[in-house]
Each structure stands twice: as structure tokens, then as C-alpha cells.
Amino acid sequence: MLHQHKGKVYYHKGKKECDSRKPFINPYPHWQAARSSYLQAKQHLAKPDLPVQYLELLVNLAQVCHAMAPRYPEMQQEAAAVVTEGITCLERFLSELSSELDKRFYAQKFITFARLRVDNLLDEGDATAALLAAEHQKNLSLRWMQKNRYVTNPPTATIEQMQDLLAPNRAIIHWHISDQAITTFILTPILTKALTPAPLPQVRKLENWLKQWKSHYHDYRKGGEKEGTGGQRGQGTKNRGRGECGECGKCGKCGDGGDGGDGGDGGE
Secondary structure, rough: OOHHHHHHHHHHHHHHHHHHOOOOOOOHHHEEEEEEEEHHHHOOOOOOOOHHHHHHHHHHHHHHHHHHOOOHHHHHHHHHHHHHHHHHHHHHHOOOOOOOHHHHHHHOOOOOOOHHHHHHHHHOOOOHHHHHHHHHHHHHHHHHHHOOOOOOOOOOOHHHHHHOOOOOEEEEEEEOOOOOOOOOEEEOOOOOOOOOOOOOHHHHHHHHHHOOOOOOOOHHHHHHHHHHHOOOOOOHHHHHHHHHOOOHHHHHHOOOOOOOOOEOOOOO
């Protein structure tokens, strides 16, 4: 456990470096140290008697490998292997639980594996599979909320079914948010395209934007109730901030995609 805690300290030091406004940032030495600490911890938990702690460790290791991948491309393969191991271990752990509430709790707790799986598919160049995986996990999360219990097979539309909903000049925009990237999917009647994922600093920017949004939400709502506007006054600036995080300006540059979006989905 000591090695894992050391790894977390190094990982968050790297994230803090990314958030800094210094002209030159280099989080990679911190992340290399974090990876080394996590691997040492993994050796001690090679035959896990503590499945929850082992799954937490795999989440930590997958996150740092993904974070290092822009500088060290070989980390993509290691991250994919860790995510695959995590998904396998999680499925086995859930199958051993008898309580539906416990299954839902732990499935939600370790949803990072599913989110990073989307990133892995994008690294492999399979935008269609990545979009379907993102849609499946989104529908799964919504079904858990709707049913208030654990379910495994939510209905998910195929790419063809999604495209059938679109007029020739329309597009669906889907934002997928993982721990390491924000990816914009563009689905038109004839193609599926994923824009280059926004890097880790953009993810941190979105997290900060969400914190600000939540902190001001009650003020917006209270002002809207007084003025009868539903709290919409002043929202334009906030929405522009969200658009910058999601790199909305790139959406009009995807070629054959038409001139607008019928809808969009955030990450899970």
C-alpha cells in the first residue's frame, strides 16, 4: 500500500505541473516515478486477496500509462493491457457478488476502465468501435439510474441506426470524457469521425469549468426565479467556456459532416 500511495503523490504532482501556467512544463518525471511505484505495488498484489484494492491499483496504473503515452508511445500498449486486465478482474469480482446494489456500486466505482477502453480503441484507429463503446457505457449508466439496480445489457443503437436518424445535411456530435482526454465524435449519414482527443490540460480545464458551474448554479437558479428567466441570464459566457474545453470550433472542419448537429452526448 505504501508504494501505491507514493505513486498517487507522484501522479498528482504531474497533474499539478500540467495545470501550472509556467512556460515550460514537464510532468513526465513525476509520472515515471508514479508508474514505478504502482508496478512495485502490483508485485505485492499479484495474487490479490483484496480485489477492491487491486482494482484501484489497476485504475491508477492505467491512468498514469495513458498520461505518459503522448511522450512515450509504447505506453499505449501497456495502458491497453492494464485496462483489459482491469475489465476482466472487475467482471470476475462482480460475478462473485450477490447484492445487486453492491454490483452497481462497484461497477460505477470502476467505470474508469470502460472510459479508458474508448481511448484505447481510438489509439488503435477504430473510431466506430470507440463510439459504440462510449454509447454502450453511457446507456449502461443511464439504465443503472433508471432501474436503480445493476444491469449489463442496455439497448444500444448500431451506427447504421444512428445514421438513419440523420437528414443529409445534419450530424450527431458526441463528446466522450475520460480521465485523460476529451474526444469529439462526429457522426454523419456517411461517415464516423473522431477528432484528435483534447489533451490532459483540456480535461483539467473542463473539470475546473464544471466546478465553477456547480458553485454558481444556485445563484443562476435563484436569479432566474426572481426574474422569471429560468436562470438563463449570464449562461452564454459559461457555455462558451464549455465549448472551448470541448474544442467545438473544430466540429465545423470535419469535411462531409454537414452544417449542424442534432444532438450531443457527454461522457458518462
